Amino acid sequence: MPQTAIIGAGVMGEALLSGLVRAGRRVDDLMVGEKRADRAKELEERYGVTVVSNAEAARKADTIALVVKPQDMNDVLEEIAPELRPGQLLVSIAAGITTSYIESRVPDGVAVVRVMPNTPALVDEGMTAIAPGSHCDDSHLAEAEGLMGSTGRVLRVPERQMDAVTAISGSGPAYIFFVVESMIEAGVHLGLPRATATDLVIQTVVGSAKMLRETGTHPVVLREQVTSPGGTTAAALRELETHRVRAAFLAAMEAARDRSRALAEGT
Ligand SMILES: NC(=O)C1=CN([C@@H]2O[C@H](COP(=O)(O)OP(=O)(O)OC[C@H]3O[C@@H](n4cnc5c(N)ncnc54)[C@H](O)[C@@H]3O)[C@@H](O)[C@H]2O)C=CC1
Numbered sequence: 001m002p003q004t005a006i007i008g009a010g011v012m013g014e015a016l017l018s019g020l021v022r023a024g025r026r027v028d029d030l031m032v033g034e035k036r037a038d039r040a041k042e043l044e045e046r047y048g049v050t051v052v053s054n055a056e057a058a059r060k061a062d063t064i065a066l067v068v069k070p071q072d073m074n075d076v077l078e079e080i081a082p083e084l085r086p087g088q089l090l091v092s093i094a095a096g097i098t099t100s101y102i103e104s105r106v107p108d109g110v111a112v113v114r115v116m117p118n119t120p121a122l123v124d125e126g127m128t129a130i131a132p133g134s135h136c137d138d139s140h141l142a143e144a145e146g147l148m149g150s151t152g153r154v155l156r157v158p159e160r161q162m163d164a165v166t167a168i169s170g171s172g173p174a175y176i177f178f179v180v181e182s183m184i185e186a187g188v189h190l191g192l193p194r195a196t197a198t199d200l201v202i203q204t205v206v207g208s209a210k211m212l213r214e215t216g217t218h219p220v221v222l223r224e225q226v227t228s229p230g231g232t233t234a235a236a237l238r239e240l241e242t243h244r245v246r247a248a249f250l251a252a253m254e255a256a257r258d259r260s261r262a263l264a265e266g267t
């Protein structure tokens with residue numbers, strides 16, 4: 001079986017590792033490179049996975065997922081580049097880091113795929129976009145698709161869309177959690193017990209997401225179905241418009257897109 005290494009086993013590294021294990025990948029075909037010794041030990045105990053040096057991971061694995069912060073990417077590439085050989089595949093999960101940034105730091109003939117997953121990968125409901133680098137063929141994309149497909153849906157996009165993708169689905173779960181948090185607080189302000197407000201909000205979000213996915217109906221139509229003339233929803237939506245929530249979402253996602261662009265420059 002081809003060997004897969006994950007370098008950087010924080011939040012996303014573990015999401016990927018656990019997804020591969022849940023999808024039935026043999027733990028013997030996986031290895032992890034992780035700088036923090038306590039974290040490495042935790043993963044060894046939790047999954048039975050072998051922790052190796054980054055150099056060994058680069059030497060032994062056919063596919064290497066790079067799951068470190070963008071700011072750590074240069075150091076990791078400097079460490080593994082002498083061990084890499086043509087034919088291997090690097091799958092980078094780092095926000096903002098372009099395939100050309102990576103290609104310029106590794107030997108010719110090493111294929112690079114840039115991917116942008118999100119944390120719902122932890123419950124197999126992830127959304128990952130993947131984009132090929134310049135030395136990629138379809139088998140490399142298929143390999144990256146298989147890797148990320150263990151944690152949810154995968155969509156192929158051109159690399160020029162990746163900063164926008166990062167702003168929408170990569171960071172997206174945080175916006176949804178922010179909305180959930182705000183609605184729970186509102187419920188408490190309105191006098192509901194916190195546990196009741198939490199139950200109400202979470203099921204409302206899950207139910208609404210399921211409606212979107214299962215009916216395929218446009219969100220505007222679904223919103224109109226809830227909005228009775230002169231009713232409660234209309235009163236609430238007017239406040240959201242008055243407070244420019246739609247404009248705030250646009251500005252927020254432009255800021256995320258711009259931050260993604262800046263990360264490759266190490267700022
Ligand atoms: N957290 C998220 O929702 C998402 C994160 N990403 C991307 O995933 C990457 C990782 O993010 P997180 O998992 O959130 O960060 P994290 O900080 O939880 O994990 C990074 C891990 O890399 C390890 N590390 C750092 N330098 C290393 C080195 N030289 N060798 C081996 N291990 C090293 C750290 O000890 C840490 O465990 C980032 O590039 C981020 O842009 C992408 C999509 C979503």
Ligand SMILES: O=C(O)[C@@H]1CCC=N1
Nearest residue numbers: 095166169170171172
């Ligand atoms: O906040 C970040 O930079 C990473 C990338 C997408 C989600 N988390």
